[in-house]
Amino acid sequence: MTEQQFIPQPYSKTVSEGRVSWESPSNIALVKYWGKKKNQIPENPSISFTLSKCKTITTVTFNKKVSAGDFDFEVFLDGEHKPDFQPKIETFFNRVVEYLPFLKNYSFKIETTNTFPHSSGIASSASGMSALALCLMSIEKQLLSEEISEAFFYTKASFLARLGSGSACRSLEGDLIVWGANTTVQDGSDLFGVKYPFPVHEHFKGYQDTILLVDKGEKQVSSTVGHNLMYGHPFAAERFKQAHANLEALKPVLESGDLDAFIALVESEALTLHAMMMTSMPYFILMKPNTLEVINKIWAFRKTTGLHVGFTLDAGANVHVLYPKHEQEAVLDFIKSELAKYCQNDQFICDEVGFGAQELTECKLI
The missing domain is CATH 3.30.70.890 (GHMP kinase, C-terminal domain)
Structure with a gap:
């Protein structure tokens, strides 16, 4: 798939307000990703185990604004307002607004919590950005007149999550996820993670x-x-x-x-x-x-x-x-x-x- 395929048709439905919650796990890479090109494109492929208990739980509450304008959102971690998270989310919104044009039409309250320590090498950005991407995809699904497949839903969510944190694209599914174009997994993509398609022994x-x-x-x-x-x-x-x-x-x-x-x-x-x-x-x-x-x-x-x-x-x-x-x-x-x-x-x-x-x-x- 190409980036253009993730740009939606004009929204045909109107939603005034709502709320959605997702939990998304962290992941641990077996073959590591280190080094990236423009737009969060990896320099090399990676493969990871999706984890089970180390996860982020995110709830997004949204309200339609009177008129579209700048991004309007607040972020809370463990119930505490986190203005220092604003720049990261602002950068993420700027990267994905082409693919989620409703972002400027709503005010958002983003509430998140981790089951593990933040910023300590357990990929909290991976679980956090994937959970947020899934919440935003659930909102977009409400605005579209045509049904989208589950496969497309997760692929686009992975694509969006990558633009927040590269390894986040490997957290949406499991149990082994590959990210990055390569000759081993033919469907591997720099744009999103894909499920590892080959046989895996019972040991794993x-x-x-x-x-x-x-x-x-x-x-x-x-x-x-x-x-x-x-x-x-x-x-x-x-x-x-x-x-x-x-x-x-x-x-x-x-x-x-x-x-x-x-x-x-x-x-x-x-x-x-x-x-x-x-x-x-x-x-x-x-x-x-x-x-x-x-x-x-x-x-x-x-x-x-x-x-x-x-x-x-x-x-x-x-x-x-x-x-x-x-x-x-x-x-x-x-x-x-x-x-x-x-x-x-x-x-x-x-x-x-x-x-x-x-x-x-x-x-x-x-």
Whole structure:
């Protein structure tokens, strides 16, 4: 599909006011996206597990204005007015207004809450922007005279979410989502995420992700800044080629259930992501000392026990401990006894692979 296909026909219905709620999960990339072109186009393809419990719940209340004009909205996080979120939403609205022309006709109250700490490397922007995009699509659906298919609804929502936060396009569905044009998944697109279309071994069904909250604070370098530092990066071109190769290499691994090969590829991807940060100019480090302590503990435990426990990292200090469901009991015991002490206040989140967003309150007209 092209961008033009997401521009709607003139709205034929009038809606005065209403409310809609969606929850959308975060996701954790296995092959990482790092570096983007204009309009949130990725420099390389990525693939992610959709999570289940780490999610954003967003409610949008809308009222028709007397006359169209500038964007009119307020944002609330956990019930608290957040004026500092205004610029990000303003940028998002400016990017998507061509595809959602009703945005200037309404006033919006955007209420959002996360089930996990904001801005700590658990991709809150991914879950937040995907939840908001779904709410806006539900509103647009009320304004159209012709029915739109569920497939188009989710594809356009993914397209819109990408314009708010690139990885948000991978949060709407599950359980494995690919984003970015590539030769492995023929339907892969730079414009939106698509479901991984190939066979996946039973080992990866219900895969566990326990997120160790090593550092719940704000990152000192935002992901947006980090992506921009890939321009002129001395290793960028090779990294982009590596991501394509790793996506191709992951295909037989997912089909065969080769957990050792899966761990090796995913851990390498995580460390490569942070190597790009450490070799950019200016360089920066998002890992903390306890991040490295946890990684070394995981390696030692895996070698001693033979259990298939690995890790990945997002753009932050927290560690995602990945393992198959059938090894859950032993790995959780290890996490509680050996790894929790490296987390702030011994905190960690037990999550697993999920299947995407859910509409909590159907778009209701008031």
